[in-house]
Amino acid sequence: MTDAPPSTLFADQSAYAEAVQLALDAAAAYYGDGTSTLDDDAYDRLVRGIQAYEAEHPDEVLPSSPTGKVAGGAVVGDVPHTVPMLSLDNVFSAEKLVDWAASLERRLGRPVTRWSVEPKLDGLAIAARYRGGRLVQLVTRGDGTKGEDVSHAIGTIVGLPARLAEPVTVELRGEVMMTVSQFEDACVKRRAHDGTTFANPRSAAAGTLRAQDRSYVCELTFFGYGALPAPDDISEQAARLRVLPHSEVMAWVAGQSVQTTDATPVTGIVAETLEQVQERVEQIATLRPKLPFGIDGIVIKCDLAADQAQAGFSSRAPRWAIAYKLPATEKITKLLGVEWNVGRSGIIAPRAVLEPVDLEGSKITYATLHNVADITRRGLMLGDSVVVYKAGDVIPRVEAPVVHLRTGDERPIPIPRVCPLCGDEIDASQERWRCVRGRACRVIASIGYAAGRDQLDIEGLAENRIRQMLDAGLIADFADLFFLTREQVLGLERMGETSTDNLLAAIERAKAQPLSRVFCALGVRGTGRSMSRRIARHFGSMDAIRAADAEAIEAVEGLGPKKAPGVVAELVELTGLIDKLIRAGVNMTQPGWTPPAAPDTDAKADTDTNAGPEPGDASELPLAGMSVVVTGSMSGALEALTRNQMNELIERAGGKSSSSVSKKTSLLVAGENAGSKRAKAETLGVRIVGPEEFAGLVGELL
Template identity: 35%
Template sequence: MSTPKQRILELREQIRYHNYRYYVLDKPEISDAEFDRLMRELRELEQAHPELITPDSPTQTVGSAILETPFTPVPHPTRMYSLGNAFSPADIADFEASINRLLGREEVRVYVLEYKIDGLSVNLIYEAGVFRQGLTRGDGQVGEDVTPNLLAIPDIPRRLAEPLDLEVRGEIYLPIQTFLELNARLEEEGEPPFKNPRNAAAGSLRQKDPRISARRGLRGLFYGVGQPTSLGVATQQELLKKLSQLGFSVEPHYRLVEGVAGVEQGYQAMLAERRKLPFEADGVTVKLNDLALWDELGYTAKTPRFAIAYKFPAEEKTTRVLRVVFQVGRTGRVTPVAELEPVFLDGSTVSRVTLHNESYVQELGLRIGDTVLVHKSGGVIPEVLRVVTEAPRGHEPVEWPSHCPECGVELLLSGKIHLCPNPLCPAKAFESIRHFASRRAMDIQGLGEKLIEQLLEAGLVRDAADLYRLKKEDIAALERKAEKSAQNLIEQIEASKSRGLERLLFALGIPQVGESTARALAKRFGHLDNILKATVEELDAVPDIAKTTAQSIHQALSRPQMRHFIERLRAAGVVFEAREKQQSHALEGLTFVLTGELSLPREEVARRLEAHGAKISGSVSKKTSYVVAGPGAGSKLARARELGIPILDEAGLAELLEQKLGPGVLQAAPGQL
């Protein structure tokens, strides 16, 4: 049996490791509840043996040191602290008793309760009311500069309603529905999905390319400032209202309560409403409402003495894995799904849970018959946390199929993903057709899920290419509707033939080819035949396409089944040409940032520049070639001046393009580009 000192050292090592996984790598290995248990055990041991407390103990520090990244470390003007945790009414009673003891007077205190959003903490810095810089929390003293990525989040005002110098604290999060859609899209593209919305938010905010962050759908909610009294408010409730007036998004469900009983009543009400929230919340923050008391109470080495996080109970239950089945998705991706002994968890019965991929199963060390600990991420998404090794172990390993469980065709391995290459696989047919006809692909309006099922059941289609053989009477007979609706659908199918190469590439469901990759391929090659003839090296030369993606594209398009499918589309009259071809490579290697009001919409200017090989960026850096600034240009123009980046007005851009491309290449109207 270990001594208290040995156990303290063990716990510190474990907690530092898990802090590193959580704060730096954004890849936690244990649940928040398990981490909280480790911290609670360490704190209790140190309280019993205060002589063993050291300044570097996780109980005395915040978060984790920053990994070397492309983001610049920047000190916070005012330190960011983390909150201590409460898990029961008794903990809240101790919290209030501690406040009364430190203030030297017994009172029933007034608190503000706010949902504790499970996201990524940030500090926004405003100068004279203008957003200048945004930092991650980091270790609380030094954060990472993620300003370009934050600029894409709609909840962050660029300019405040008042010209204030201010630090604003909040959480960047990914809405649950957006998270589910993102994971579905990643799996469609052959990319590993995120485990939970918090990881997805952290991974999305810390992208090297701000455009990726912008596409992810991040949101923000704000609750505090570095120096609360600087706003001229006296309470936390007034502070929240002031932040809203200044233009920040504030979570609206906060409430004012009195004393320990009021906290408990409010906590239970907020816990009951938790599942209705659009974001993950892992507890309620309990803050003294009176800001004057904040100054009087101050801070410990790690936490404020005037606030605490009252954590939601992490409902985790054990159950047994009965079997593992394999599902085939639209792209042919084979996903393992654990079938469980049904367990009632967080409001519903859970009997199935995805195991993502073979690597995930291996990391768990899972066998059929094992007892596993499961929970719902954010009270929504069932997830296996770990195998309960203390329970009797199963003996049957999870055997990955060598052939498709639906059609029997031999599976292919693409990276860590197992794929069925058969385009006529019945498991893929429904999802493949639904994707092909979707709005972002070939946009066949009126072809809903019910009709796709009817067409498949009637044997009228086997895959998406068969859609172009349908006749009006086929659809009318199925739908038992007026001929007009059948005719409308036939017209939609016919119109889809001319959607262009960009949409067709996305519709084909090639692993790792999402909309942005499809757009890049269409611009570079101009015609599907050119892509079919391209080598891996030629595909890899396309900007923003990695070599692994190039290999995946080449492999997918080389398969006989895919070639046959494409030839059937050609015979049906589907257009293989890009609607907007790469016109030249004259601007290749140049990066432009567009800011302010221009004669044409900035999106149109960007499109025309990209057609000649230029790269458009949303932020100014040392790699920027030119900043194009119109009236009303703000922080980007100032940043360009700081870095000495060449600045062009519209006339200057027109002159540059005439030198590079010749006169009239952009075909702009008079007075425009």
């Protein structure tokens, strides 16, 4: 498929017919065992293209077209649904949502005053039938009129109790899926039994729900999204459920000990205006990367039963509900090769070379593969079709091979026997392999990184100059830069008096950089610019950092029990380098920090004298307690600052720098071409200032 507008995808009736068959085959696999030749985004574009062609050629519409069928209708089954189990129509933008709402209100002849807004969970729809409060049957959606009996899965689904809180007869409808942790556990079990892995949580859930002959059991999760009494049920409870607003029905469902999204960050809400609906859509979209389960959109529906009844249904979907689809977070593409790169600290990191694929607005050619153990666990091979996703919506990563698409031409990935950069031995004692030479393997990159603009900012120290110094034996690491003499630098090729004096002056200025930059220059694994600032603010001095054990390091925001021991171990490894920096007179404290007072000798014996520095009083700083986001191009007094320098300025002024806008954001500094972050800040009512006004706020700290 291409990214052309849908109406231009098919040149003639033959191409249209091929597209219909491709969509049917993909749906059959997707709703059968969770596999498919197409990812969600490609399937959605294919169906939109079919719809566009049919609108232009209504006399050529095929009876088998997916546009007139319930999504998920590939696996039919033989259990009739008491009420048709329909799918939802989709919109893909705020403008289309407005159009749909206007059409609905025209149909009703009045405005909709209560909208229900809920996450669209990325799983499989099922009907859970309770009789007298006891779970007796599970049925898939099927073709919307009949589904498949999957009652064998009862007892393996979290959130779907064997008994309800009340002895009622009711059908609960909801989504069965795998959470992130359940998916990881399922992959471990599958690898142990047949050496393969699941492509993604949805395919894992689909296969698991229908599996009856596996030698292992995988756990699933259920989230309810509706409740239906039997059509012939004339009890008071049934009558009440038929007239309650959807939001109150969901409150009743949760009260039956059934899991809903109510206990999650993306709980359903009731909105009174379309503006409030759109605000919640944006909030859910923002939360999506951090959720422990998958969502692929937001469901908007009339909350009032009377509105639903009047709007009615089309042949495949309710007219009173719509799915606002979010951009795909994963795609299927080809693994063409693997590159083995050596990092500044000697870490050997594989990188996947991919057939280019568009993902969330960017073209992806490379993706993270973590390490050799990760490649082995995932069972990856060269030539595989692989699922690619963006971790945290930023870093492209390979999830897993799509095993059912293998042709037999795939080949094992060659694993290096020696360091791919220097040819020395590899330390494979940990999952992340490392050259035995450590930082010495990439010493030029290590020194260049330390001297970079956002670290020590030593202007004029280019890579060729570093190489000269190394070849001449003047330096072995970046700490040696601070011991260079004028005569030594002058002796280098193409170094005149002016360039020598300028370089030495830049090195001298680097001694006064704040602790956060000095720590960042060390290149400790698991830390970067923002983490280095947090560590420096938390401890205040290099002495305090070096004295901290893993538990103390863990207390730094963003570091946890997995990273902390590694930071401690690497600081021990860097002892010689840090000692050399101290001897050179490099600053080892963070601005605004004062050493703790001498301990009171009369204090109780059990007083903790290693608690670290007491934070200074920052309440009078201009950004005290504020969360600040910067976006767009800065101008005026801020024009020359890098984004890292802007973040440092925010923190010197008492604020906390952040990369994303949320309800917790206090201030957005919006420069030219501010884009979506400004739009979101306006929606959330966040205060917005330009570069000039912000420069006035921070005043003399600039």
